[in-house]
Amino acid sequence: MTTNYRLAADVVVLEIDNPPVNALSLRVREGLVEGIRRAAADPAVRGIVIGAKGSFPAGADINEIATGLAFAPPILLDVQAEMEAIGKPIVAAITGTALGGGFELALTCHARVASPEARVGLPEVKLGLIPGAGGTQRFTRLAGPEAALEAITGAAQLPASRALELGLLDAIAADPLAEAVSFAQRLAGSGAPLPRASARAEKIADVDPQLFATWRAKVAKKYRGQLAPQRVCEAIEAACTKERAEAFKIERKLYLECRESPQRKALMHVFHAEREARRIPGVGPEVAPQSIRRAAVVGAGTMGAGIAMCFANAGIPVTLLDVSPDALERGMDGIRGHYAASVARGSLTHEKVDWALSLIGTTTDYDALSSVDIVIEAVFEDPELKRRIFAELDRHSPEHAILATNTSTLDIDRIAEATSRPQQVVGTHFFSPAHVMKLMENVRGAKTSPRTLATVMALARTLGKVPVLAGNCDGFIGNRMLQYYGAEAERLLEEGASPEQIDRVIEAFGFAMGPLAMRDLAGNDVGWAIRRNRTLPEDERWSPILQRMAESGRLGQKSGRGFYLYEGRSRRSDPEVLALIEGVSRELGIERREIPDAQILARLLHPLVNEGAKILEEGIAARAGDIDIVYVNGYGFPAYEGGPMFWAEREGLERVIETMEALAPSHGRRWQPAQRLRQAAERGRWT
Numbered sequence: 004m005t006t007n008y009r010l011a012a013d014v015v016v017l018e019i020d021n022p023p024v025n026a027l028s029l030r031v032r033e034g035l036v037e038g039i040r041r042a043a044a045d046p047a048v049r050g051i052v053i054g055a056k057g058s059f060p061a062g063a064d065i066n067e068i069a070t071g072l073a074f075a076p077p078i079l080l081d082v083q084a085e086m087e088a089i090g091k092p093i094v095a096a097i098t099g100t101a102l103g104g105g106f107e108l109a110l111t112c113h114a115r116v117a118s119p120e121a122r123v124g125l126p127e128v129k130l131g132l133i134p135g136a137g138g139t140q141r142f143t144r145l146a147g148p149e150a151a152l153e154a155i156t157g158a159a160q161l162p163a164s165r166a167l168e169l170g171l172l173d174a175i176a177a178d179p180l181a182e183a184v185s186f187a188q189r190l191a192g193s194g195a196p197l198p199r200a201s202a203r204a205e206k207i208a209d210v211d212p213q214l215f216a217t218w219r220a221k222v223a224k225k226y227r228g229q230l231a232p233q234r235v236c237e238a239i240e241a242a243c244t245k246e247r248a249e250a251f252k253i254e255r256k257l258y259l260e261c262r263e264s265p266q267r268k269a270l271m272h273v274f275h276a277e278r279e280a281r282r283i284p285g286v287g288p289e290v291a292p293q294s295i296r297r298a299a300v301v302g303a304g305t306m307g308a309g310i311a312m313c314f315a316n317a318g319i320p321v322t323l324l325d326v327s328p329d330a331l332e333r334g335m336d337g338i339r340g341h342y343a344a345s346v347a348r349g350s351l352t353h354e355k356v357d358w359a360l361s362l363i364g365t366t367t368d369y370d371a372l373s374s375v376d377i378v379i380e381a382v383f384e385d386p387e388l389k390r391r392i393f394a395e396l397d398r399h400s401p402e403h404a405i406l407a408t409n410t411s412t413l414d415i416d417r418i419a420e421a422t423s424r425p426q427q428v429v430g431t432h433f434f435s436p437a438h439v440m441k442l443m444e445n446v447r448g449a450k451t452s453p454r455t456l457a458t459v460m461a462l463a464r465t466l467g468k469v470p471v472l473a474g475n476c477d478g479f480i481g482n483r484m485l486q487y488y489g490a491e492a493e494r495l496l497e498e499g500a501s502p503e504q505i506d507r508v509i510e511a512f513g514f515a516m517g518p519l520a521m522r523d524l525a526g527n528d529v530g531w532a533i534r535r536n537r538t539l540p541e542d543e544r545w546s547p548i549l550q551r552m553a554e555s556g557r558l559g560q561k562s563g564r565g566f567y568l569y570e571g572r573s574r575r576s577d578p579e580v581l582a583l584i585e586g587v588s589r590e591l592g593i594e595r596r597e598i599p600d601a602q603i604l605a606r607l608l609h610p611l612v613n614e615g616a617k618i619l620e621e622g623i624a625a626r627a628g629d630i631d632i633v634y635v636n637g638y639g640f641p642a643y644e645g646g647p648m649f650w651a652e653r654e655g656l657e658r659v660i661e662t663m664e665a666l667a668p669s670h671g672r673r674w675q676p677a678q679r680l681r682q683a684a685e686r687g688r689w690t
């Protein structure tokens with residue numbers, strides 16, 4: 004049974020019971036229609052409460068959207084038609100999260116009562132959709148267009164208190180079910196017409212039409228390249244400017260457009276891949292993670308300080324260890340600076356910041372690590388230094404403690420050898436800035452135990468991160484792929500492209516930042532130092548451009564000049580850089596040519612895909628989707644393109660191979676398609 008029917012005095016409680024998130028699957032929709040009809044036909048029933056076991060529905064059943072079952076009648080619109088026709092009050096009792104279709108169901112009720120910790124929202128844009136069952140309309144009519152634009156384009160999950168303030172809820176109660184029952188009784192007893200969100204008009208009268216132009220521009224900038232947030236603006240504008248029935252129809256049309264869009268499919272792939280990535284092949288739910296109650300971070304530099312903030316934000320006391328009080332003070336200054344900026348932006352309160360800061364301690368003494376459950380080392384990328392630190396950590400931390408390294412490239416097994424507990428040594432690679440970036444690339448050493456793996460995967464979620472497990476190799480998943488992408492950008496420079504063209508093409512594709520702007524951000528000296536330590540196959544070469552940049556002091560943003568000239572973070576072209584690049588082309592005897600934008604895109608994305616295939620071949624990543632999650636969450640790959648592996652599948656793996664084979668004779672061995680890519684091409688997909 005997915006919808007239980009029971010009587011509480013003269014009110015029927017329809018309780019949805021469809022774990023894990025009570026999604027509005029076909030069976031639930033059928034159960035609701037049946038329950039509403041039964042209640043309508045029973046003269047002893049004066050009202051209905053819709054509630055759920057656990058959480059109120061978190062939306063349409065995403066799996067049914069893929070199979071098409073979401074569109075089998077009764078669809079949500081049919082359920083809502085029954086609700087509007089019954090003539091008896093219906094009240095939603097909201098617990099947990101009422102999201103998407105779940106909140107649309109609640110908005111169709113005549114009143115909404117929520118528990119204090121409940122959250123509500125219409126986050127469909129995250130899946131490339133807009134609400135399609137009157138959500139944008141009813142939300143706007145209850146809360147006004149400005150609040151609706153903000154919350155729905157931003158996929159907000161509003162706390163109950165805020166939703167009450169906005170008029171989206173009628174009451175907050177410790178026992179929302181009991182309160183909803185008496186609410187329904189009061190509505191039934193009042194004899195007044197039943198309140199309907201769709202009939203409310205106060206907040207949509209006299210709206211300044213300029214509001215929508217302003218928001219469209221804002222959304223175009225903030226959610227660059229994304230269809231759904233733009234369509235949300237249109238639907239909300241329709242709510243304010245069109246006759247009601249017409250506006251509802253417009254919303255539906257826009258919803259259907261989004262549902263059919265390639266972006267929706269890509270974003271749903273990302274949703275599923277992100278959840279799939281949490282599963283470690285061979286490590287089942289019987290392996291319970293260790294609990295992490297106290298943590299330490301070694302190294303108070305930018306990364307270490309950011310990682311300490313992640314723990315503090317999650318309520319886990321953390322000790323920051325470094326060699327000198329000065330280093331610690333610099334680290335704490337950085338932390339305080341980040342928190343102050345968050346308060347200034349309004350994203351954190353003073354109280355929250357004071358609380359987080361109270362959880363961060365500092366020390367120069369390894370003895371202070373005697374009661375921690377995990378230590379994360381985040382010092383400079385020097386293998387010998389790391390080994391020395393791990394030996395210290397092994398001596399000073401409790402026997403059960405996990406020793407993790409934030410290295411982005413180094414061999415985990417070499418580090419583990421310095422300890423007596425290699426089974427508890429693991430990589431936890433955070434991305435900069437660590438307190439902001441979502442990805443946590445966990446790295447499995449040869450001896451890392453299943454329990455350690457389960458612990459760091461669970462820890463990632465506690466810290467609000469998206470975990471992916473990688474095998475131990477140079478650069479793991481993300482940076483190993485990146486080196487070929489970065490190298491290709493320099494080849495394109497040698498052949499005739501400019502930094503501006505390359506970055507423009509990649510940013511137009513949807514990346515947060517082009518490869519050369521990214522180099523400038525990371526520091527060209529850092530990029531060159533990493534490259535110097537890498538060995539290349541004999542018939543391959545690195546372009547000398549990066550080295551020249553580093554050696555001529557063009558370090559990037561930090562020195563005010565790199566591939567661009569900088570004032571703060573804003574960049575502009577530097578003719579001297581083009582001269583440097585042209586000089587390299589001349590030296591190498593390369594005749595510069597116009598390179599079409601489409602070729603630039605292909606040249607940069609194919610190496611990612613090919614290296615991704617090798618990573619799969621070697622078992623460094625368990626699934627193609629894991630690689631997509633790394634790229635979307637750690638490297639700015641547009642989520643609405645699904646990640647590099649999804650992109651390749653959509654492009655056609657056969658076609659990817661053809662493009663590579665056409666380039667291989669003139670561009671070298673790195674363009675030869677990987678075996679795993681050929682295998683996948685035979686099936687047309689990675690799995």
Ligand code: COA
Nearest residue numbers: 023024026061062063064065066100102103104126127278
């Ligand atoms: N339909 C079907 N399954 C869903 C679902 C949905 N709308 N939302 C979540 N699930 C599944 C997840 O796939 C996951 O399954 P798994 O355990 O097999 O991996 C499980 O429910 C738990 O979800 P998860 O995201 O891991 O849990 P959480 O507690 O971190 O977050 C939510 C719960 C509801 C906040 C989050 O899942 C979410 O945002 N869901 C989408 C909400 C949405 O966009 N609704 C509109 C749909 S059109």
